[in-house]
Amino acid sequence: MNVFAFFIVSLVKIAVVLAVTVGFSVYIMIWVERKVSAGIQDRKGPNRVGPFGLLQSLADVIKLVCKEDSVPSEAHRFFFFIGPMVAMLPAFMTFAVIPFGDVTTFGGLLSSPVRLQIADLNIGFLYIFAIASLSIYGVMIGGWASNNSFSLMGGLRASAQMISYEIALGLSVVPIALLAGSVDLRDIVAAQSSLWYIFPGILSFILFLPASFAETNRLPFDLPEADSELVVGYHTEYSSMRFAAFFMAEYANMVTASALIVTLFFGGWQLFPFLSWQAAGIDIDRYFFLPVLWFALKVGFFMFLYVWVRWTIPRFRYDQLMRLGWRQMIPLCLLNIVIMAVALFVKESGIFI
């Protein structure tokens, strides 16, 4: 298709994805977090504002917008302003390469098929890790610009933690790239039509899940936000919409991490571990929304898992966290790569079989 049509289609895709991940998911996640934490702690969550407390998030947003926007007098003004923006930008950019559907012509509506993925890059998940590594700056700048030693310590701890677990995050996914023969997320999802990679890549999943918890600063790795230790860490001095920006960035990061887990290990938009949409006889060109909804359900489950784990497990101490990341996860990741490479080599060259 020509450049203009491509541009328009991409804009529509971006608008839809932003609306769903930012508008809808963040809103629902706040409600889910409060209701699930209430359930785990044997109490009711918000149930007064709207049915089942669903409008509570809206009330919170309105409150945050109307709050006084205080800037500490000694804060570094420019960095104080851009800190939340720098935190939000990578959170939204990472979703660009996640495939939430296959090619579709919307049931014959369009002349040429459109892929339900904003950008089909051949560097695939390397792009996600690259952009995720930029999200460290938001935390660091936010912590430093507040001119508050608790914030600075929170920011530095958060960034040290995120750098440490970035390595484990990237290394744990290398076996998946080996299995699929490509780092392109479209290829990885397409290769899972016969078998989801959670089965051969179970070790990778076991290593990737904690690393993604650490990257998004969620419990059990949420020392940077530990209430009892650092006030609120790097976003102590941010009020109203600036705090909302950090908050949204954290939830958007969670959505991306869940989407990545689903894409890499749970087949993306594929139907069942051993059954694809085509094999089940469902025409996903016409019923294009079915894979998308299925993908959304899977992502929703993992976001629920994030909340569930948060309210169940106590947080790590800092030296335990560092030891886990450097001395335990990285060697395990390297061992995992070797095991997978050897297994694939044996399988493909047929030496011992």
Added chain:
Amino acid sequence: MTGEMMLFLAFGLMAATSSVMVVLMRNPLHSALWLIVALVSTAVIFVLLHAHFLAAVQILLYAGAIMVLFIFVIMLIHQGEKTIATGAFDYLTKYREPAFVAALAVFGVLVGVFFSVEFFASSTAENFGTVKDVGRAFLYDYFWVFETTSVLLLVAIIGAVVVTRFEKHGHTPGGSTGSESGLPTDGGAS
């Protein structure tokens, strides 16, 4: 004026100006942030040259890890009251004029070199610069170079660890901010 040309102009200009701003800032943290802008612009230029893997690695490692550590150091080791205005850096700034002349000379030489070379748009292969292509180059064509470079990196890591190692029964060589601050026990029971 194709889209590619417009992107190159925009990001080339951004790379050039941010590089200049790196050396013009008084606050070292501002310099570091301008350097990040320069690195990201360079990554975009890599993409325009079909070197996708290189662009991803540039952002992942250079802008995402190395610059973070730069900023760590700048934030933690604050120079305090030493600024150019107080004369703390006179031992450097007295060479300002000769340095400027030398930089102009180097620029002139580079301009001469670039204008004397015939650049041509070489046709690139279908999957040039993709992960598959670079990986294949690493493991087939440039295998020994790749492995030797890895060993070099390993040597650098071991050297860094040895240089910053602490004495278990004495005082640490520098300040210690991390977890293993000289205590004889391993980092706590797990």
